[in-house]
Amino acid sequence: MTTDTVIEIRALRKVFRDFWRRPTVVAVDNLNLTVHRGEVFGLLGPNGSGKSTTIKMLLGLLYPTSGEINLLGAAPTDTAVKARIGYLPELSHLHPFLTPRETLGYYASLFGIPSREAKRRTEQLLRMVDLEAAADRPVGMFSKGMARRVGLAQALINRPELLILDEPTSGLDPIGTREVKDLIRLLAKGGVSILTTSHLLADTEDICDRVAILDRGVLQSEGKIADLLRQPDAVRFQIAGLDEAAAAELRRKLESETGRLVKQDYPALSLESYFLQVVSKGRRADVERFELAPFLLEREEPPHA
Amino acid sequence: MRENARKPAPCMARHQTAEQGGCPPGGTHSASYPPGASFGGGAYMRRITAVSALAFRAALRTRTVLALLVLLALVVLALPHVIRGDGTPEGALQIRLVYTLTLSFGILCLVTLWAACSLFSAEIDSARIELTVVKPVTPAQLWYGKWLALVALDALMILLVYGGVYAQLRWTIHRGNWSEAQRPASRFVTHPQLPSVQEEARQVYQQWAAEKKLPPKLSKADVLRELANKAPDRYSIISPGERVSWRFAPRRAVRAGDPVQVRMRLDTEFSTSEAVSGRYLLSCTDEGGHTVETAWRDFTQKAIEFTVDSRQLTAATNAPLRNFELVFEHTGDEKVSSAIMTRFRKDVCLLTPGGSFEANLARSALIELGVLAALAALGLTLSACLSLPVAAFTGTLLLLLFVVSDSINTVTIAEERKNIGNRIGYWVSEYVNRAVAFTSQTDPIGALADGERIGDADLFRTMVGNYLVLPALFCFGGAWILRRRELAENSK
Numbered sequence: 001m002t003t004d005t006v007i008e009i010r011a012l013r014k015v016f017r018d019f020w021r022r023p024t025v026v027a028v029d030n031l032n033l034t035v036h037r038g039e040v041f042g043l044l045g046p047n048g049s050g051k052s053t054t055i056k057m058l059l060g061l062l063y064p065t066s067g068e069i070n071l072l073g074a075a076p077t078d079t080a081v082k083a084r085i086g087y088l089p090e091l092s093h094l095h096p097f098l099t100p101r102e103t104l105g106y107y108a109s110l111f112g113i114p115s116r117e118a119k120r121r122t123e124q125l126l127r128m129v130d131l132e133a134a135a136d137r138p139v140g141m142f143s144k145g146m147a148r149r150v151g152l153a154q155a156l157i158n159r160p161e162l163l164i165l166d167e168p169t170s171g172l173d174p175i176g177t178r179e180v181k182d183l184i185r186l187l188a189k190g191g192v193s194i195l196t197t198s199h200l201l202a203d204t205e206d207i208c209d210r211v212a213i214l215d216r217g218v219l220q221s222e223g224k225i226a227d228l229l230r231q232p233d234a235v236r237f238q239i240a241g242l243d244e245a246a247a248a249e250l251r252r253k254l255e256s257e258t259g260r261l262v263k264q265d266y267p268a269l270s271l272e273s274y275f276l277q278v279v280s281k282g283r284r285a286d287v288e289r290f291e292l293a294p295f296l297l298e299r300e301e302p303p304h305a
Numbered sequence: 306m307r308e309n310a311r312k313p314a315p316c317m318a319r320h321q322t323a324e325q326g327g328c329p330p331g332g333t334h335s336a337s338y339p340p341g342a343s344f345g346g347g348a349y350m351r352r353i354t355a356v357s358a359l360a361f362r363a364a365l366r367t368r369t370v371l372a373l374l375v376l377l378a379l380v381v382l383a384l385p386h387v388i389r390g391d392g393t394p395e396g397a398l399q400i401r402l403v404y405t406l407t408l409s410f411g412i413l414c415l416v417t418l419w420a421a422c423s424l425f426s427a428e429i430d431s432a433r434i435e436l437t438v439v440k441p442v443t444p445a446q447l448w449y450g451k452w453l454a455l456v457a458l459d460a461l462m463i464l465l466v467y468g469g470v471y472a473q474l475r476w477t478i479h480r481g482n483w484s485e486a487q488r489p490a491s492r493f494v495t496h497p498q499l500p501s502v503q504e505e506a507r508q509v510y511q512q513w514a515a516e517k518k519l520p521p522k523l524s525k526a527d528v529l530r531e532l533a534n535k536a537p538d539r540y541s542i543i544s545p546g547e548r549v550s551w552r553f554a555p556r557r558a559v560r561a562g563d564p565v566q567v568r569m570r571l572d573t574e575f576s577t578s579e580a581v582s583g584r585y586l587l588s589c590t591d592e593g594g595h596t597v598e599t600a601w602r603d604f605t606q607k608a609i610e611f612t613v614d615s616r617q618l619t620a621a622t623n624a625p626l627r628n629f630e631l632v633f634e635h636t637g638d639e640k641v642s643s644a645i646m647t648r649f650r651k652d653v654c655l656l657t658p659g660g661s662f663e664a665n666l667a668r669s670a671l672i673e674l675g676v677l678a679a680l681a682a683l684g685l686t687l688s689a690c691l692s693l694p695v696a697a698f699t700g701t702l703l704l705l706l707f708v709v710s711d712s713i714n715t716v717t718i719a720e721e722r723k724n725i726g727n728r729i730g731y732w733v734s735e736y737v738n739r740a741v742a743f744t745s746q747t748d749p750i751g752a753l754a755d756g757e758r759i760g761d762a763d764l765f766r767t768m769v770g771n772y773l774v775l776p777a778l779f780c781f782g783g784a785w786i787l788r789r790r791e792l793a794e795n796s797k
Contacts, residue, residue, distance in 0.1 A: 093432045093435055154436070
């Protein structure tokens with residue numbers, strides 16, 4: 001494993017067994033994966049494809065039947081490695097009687113972060129996930145989207161080097177989804193390595209550098225998104241401000257020049273972009289409010305009291 | 306605070322498999338320590354404190370626990386007013402100390418056990434534990450954090466119960482204008498110097514052998530073991546005209562002027578006990594010691610207690626008294642008076658001043674808290690490996706077994722153990738009894754009610770056993786299970 005590698009999985013296999021130790025399902029089979037530092041890596045696949053099982057093995061919540069996992073240079077059960085990871089599970093699993101402020105304080109304490117520093121980070125993260133107004137309400141009263149924001153904030157409280165996000169946009173509205181995607185991009189720019197799973201392929205396409213596709217526990221495809229989606233036998237031009245007659249004329253010329261069929265269409269906005277445009281008309285400041293918590297951008301850890 | 310202080314070590318870069326479980330032996334890691342977390346002593350305590358604070362709140366939010374706490378409040382506040390005593394100060398003391406404290410302790414045992422059984426299992430069932438165990442917190446820290454929360458909860462409850470009982474007692478004493486002798490006290494208990502139980506067993510064996518009364522089909526070793534086990538509860542018979550003497554050497558010398566009390570518990574055939582009479586001769590056997598005679602006619606009571614001023618027992622003023630002899634003579638008429646039955650090892654004792662009642666109350670509270678701490682440790686370890694209902698059922702069953710095992714061992718005789726079913730039951734209860742013997746060797750509430758000072762040795766044994774050794778053992782077991790167990794939601 002090189003210093004540039006944050007996750008290395010070799011020949012990973014997980015077989016679930018019943019009470020009598022008889023194998024019931026092979027959840028992951030002979031999986032080989034590498035995630036590099038500063039990369040956003042997407043793990044895709046239909047339900048039951050082994051994405052969550054893989055993530056749980058990475059986090060030491062499940063033990064592999066065979067194979068090797070190397071996480072930041074150590075085994076996933078290593079306490080020191082756990083201190084460098086942030087994890088957002090698919091369901092938030094928060095203590096319902098704690099407020100977001102108490103929740104973040106609790107997880108900061110588990111990282112051994114001194115209380116003054118923990119308070120500073122908590123306030124910044126609450127601002128970042130837009131929960132300042134609800135910071136003293138019990139999490140049990142929150143909507144799924146709000147609980148998701150608290151979950152995201154707790155995953156960042158330790159300023160992680162590696163962020164593992166299981167369905168990070170699940171339960172969020174389009175604005176929240178956009179914010180999370182922006183956050184992932186900003187964190188990646190700051191050098192944080194991110195492993196994410198998602199059912200929403202458009203979200204994955206927007207944020208991931210590389211993806212792996214799993215199906216029935218087996219790796220089907222892996223590579224950079226641009227490489228995987230590129231159609232090398234076709235070229236596409238996009239020209240702004242051309243009227244219909246000029247476009248028809250240009251198409252005729254191209255067809256006669258190349259002797260090949262030229263396809264003409266009008267690019268459309270994605271539904272997400274259109275929605276955001278409509279919503280942001282009235283509250284532009286809200287959509288563009290999003291920014292990273294300042295402590296996540298700090299290069300040096302402030303001296304602890 | 307020590308930041309990033311641990312040195313990185315070489316890494317085997319191999320994660321353990323389900324079959325291997327845990328971290329591979331010799332597997333060291335090259336991970337450098339992160340900017341976001343601390344590993345010093347302060348950070349270590351912060352983790353435990355955080356887990357503890359959360360567990361405290363979680364335990365208080367358990368509905369069963371809340372219901373039992375309401376019941377506890379009712380017992381402390383209402384029970385003394387519901388149960389009517391016999392109108393004597395002793396009766397009032399019995400109700401307030403024995404009934405209220407025993408019932409409260411029983412409720413607290415269940416509160417502790419069930420709260421402990423829910424702490425891990427509920428978190429595992431709801432998958433909340435996933436977010437905790439992916440943080441840099443060890444299973445032992447998690448276990449200790451939760452245990453401390455339960456001990457803190459128990460300490461608070463014990464404080465409230467004992468505080469409530471003490472306040473009621475003070476009010477009753479004030480209102481009833483109790484005399485000094487009627488007020489609850491704390492006294493050292495000195496039992497007579499007798500041969501060891503093994504020696505006594507040998508003597509009885511020889512006597513039975515001479516009288517050809519040995520039980521058939523039992524080996525000598527079995528008979529001796531049985532006799533030794535039952536020696537503390539063996540009744541001796543004092544017939545009319547018989548005279549018995551015992552020697553006492555209190556661990557703390559009695560100061561001149563202090564009261565010396567003699568207590569003898571006994572059994573007689575009630576219908577004829579009115580005809581029983583006796584004479585006690587208490588002497589100080591130190592140089593210059595005197596004898597004080599006390600005649601007693603009322604043997605209808607189950608316990609006889611009388612006080613002698615220590616100044617009457619010695620000619621020397623201010624000299625501490627160290628050795629005593631008590632002689633009892635049954636002066637009843639041989640024709641109409643019945644014999645007295647008493648257990649020398651338990652029923653005959655000297656009582657000498659032993660500090661304040663309040664200090665004894667605090668000792669009792671500490672001992673009870675120790676038993677609760679051990680129960681919390683048991684419940685937590687059960688909840689680390691079983692689901693909530695199974696853990697609660699197993700814990701309650703074990704608790705019942707602890708309670709009855711001593712009685713089963715005491716009442717079962719060797720011949721009854723020939724049946725295979727009885728033998729298994731006896732074997733289980735014997736080992737359970739042995740395993741928990743050091744957790745509950747004293748009866749603190751009984752001692753409080755009898756005005757007996759709870760010994761320092763008992764307190765020390767509780768502190769070491771119930772607060773340190775047992776929790777450490779259970780923590781080791783619980784942490785081992787948590788380390789090997791897959792804690793993710795879809796592992797079920």
